[in-house]
Amino acid sequence: MKMLTHYRKKFAVYASAITLGVSAALAVSPAAAQDTFTWKVQSHWPGSSSSYEDSLVRLKNVIEERTDGRLKLQLYESGALFKAQETFNAVSRGILEMGTISPAYAQDKISLAGIASGLPFAFRNVWEAAYFHQNLGFEQMLRDEAAEHGVYWATDKVYPTEMVVKNPINSWEDFTKLKIRSSGALQKFLTEAGAAASYIPGGELYTALDSGVVDGAHWGAAQGASSMGLYEVAKYHVQPGLNIAGTDAIIVSQKALDKLPEDMQKIVKQALDEQFWVRTNEYLYKERITLAKAIAEDGVEINTLPDDVQDRLVKTAQSMWDEEGKRSENAQKALDMLKSYLTDLGYL
Template identity: 40%
Template sequence: MTNTSKAINRRSMLRGAAVGVLAAPALVGKGIAAGKVTWRIQSHWPKASASFEGSLVVMTKQITEATEGAFQFELFGAGEFAKGPDIYNLIRKGVVPMGTASGSYFQDKAQAASFVYGIPGALRESWEMQYAVKLGGLEDLVNEELIPDGVILKSDKVLPTEFVLSKKINSAADFQGVKIRSSGSMLDYLKAAGAAPQYIPGSELYQALSSGVVDGAHWGAATGAKSMSLWEVCKYHYKPGLGLTTDSYIMNVKQYEALEDDLRGVLDTACETRFYERSLEYQLGEAQSLSWGIAEEGIEVVQLPQDVLEMLAEASTKILETEGQKGEIAARAAGVYTSLMKDLGYV
């Protein structure tokens, strides 16, 4: 890990020990006493997305309240300054200090980014991915390369990936050539089973589905499908899930380090606590959203055919192996997965 990364991590741990007093009125720090700081945040989530409100809005409100209004935020939905992969460079250049992103958007910047995004078909439960990202060290491995590039990542949540289609799939033959909006390693995963995946930004997704540019999509799973109105045009919701993924907050390192210690401490603590809270909230939200979709939208939950699942399982093994060969950091990230999968009896 780089010296810069170690310094940031040491400071974060020291601040974390004092988190309980940061919001106490009797212990106002320099940053809070100095007055208002406002950060602009460019999100990859459209404002209609459940994550814009449930993740970004909730966390920034908590930070503003904990700092007695000293740390405020101006939030921008997908495409207002930049969208998708373009958000990374926006943050790196310091145009805005913070953004949200998927790990699939900066796989060329960090060898472990694909592993934080999630190796499809590898892990099965939300807690497993939470462990890999935090205690397993995947987030730290990503930051070994991002921090020297001027960006620091803090994970938002773990969420499942499931896709919806406008047509029913009964066999591998039906799956051939199906156009599915996807991103990152999921593109390779779906392609291996015969689909024709392609990337489309979230802000353009509904139009692409309603006009027939693509036959289906994944935007998270049930919660994402509901919030993005995907079930209006895609009545078939497919299980089992393709895998587990994460969303991320990314910040400009210079602007992050320029914050007064107390403001940065509140930001760090909010990111850490909301990661676990939001991951749990999302699991409940998935069940609620799917029940709503069946009752109100008339969706049909469909199990992927066994021959499709077999092709996906083979693709998962190949993707994990291929990603792990991209360098020394990638090999360490792959080791986090394989070690955990062995402990769980998956391999």
């Protein structure tokens, strides 16, 4: 009898311990499951830019939905926290958890930035640039360079960059008289080609074009021009494009990424990989319908550059490509890969 009583007492102790353990687990698990992270995201796009809504807000919604709200993105438009050119450093140092930039804004850190932001007159179709990034390994090369600065790099999309101008370009003389808002490698290219190119932040672009500070500008292509109101003051849409490239990139602080639970890290990376394909294809579709609408409703006209102007621009462009290769061994490797690819396509 005493032995039975002893075992009953011992069982009661074990049962109590198990109950306390389960209770503690239940008390901790919901709290852990509800842990949330809020990332500050500084964009280089003004709120009025089509990509702010279509790229950045889309990404915010996807990540928040797939993490069940555990990771929230607090968005800031261009200039709200930092100047666009300072965003890379802010993300690198962990002051910002995420940002969007043009690769041109990180040229002092990323030797591949000039190639990423688009060598002029290299690709002729968007799929060619997408294949170069994702299938030939250029995206991974960018990611590896950015990692050296504590940054996880993801190209948002590849798309053409096309100018709008206030007066048509009908001759080489017309081109060389232009004052153009530009940035990065294209700014250097347009200047070397004979135009006067200068950088103007997105928030000041419409006023600069309207007041005559510049005669033309590029902000993406048709969607960018339309969303920024540029067609109101510049009725000529110039083709062919200056380049086709990964002109926008999403950058993430590696420190911030490492602090997330493993499942959330995977969600973020998968969302960024998916973003490239969704936005590249969506952009092409919207380009076509946006330009058609601008022609029909806003009186915009296509200004196709004369052959002699195109020939001169191509020669200037190709002479510049080699300069980008001199930035580093990595840049030369990427340039050699690009030239080989263009040769396979029959362009060189």
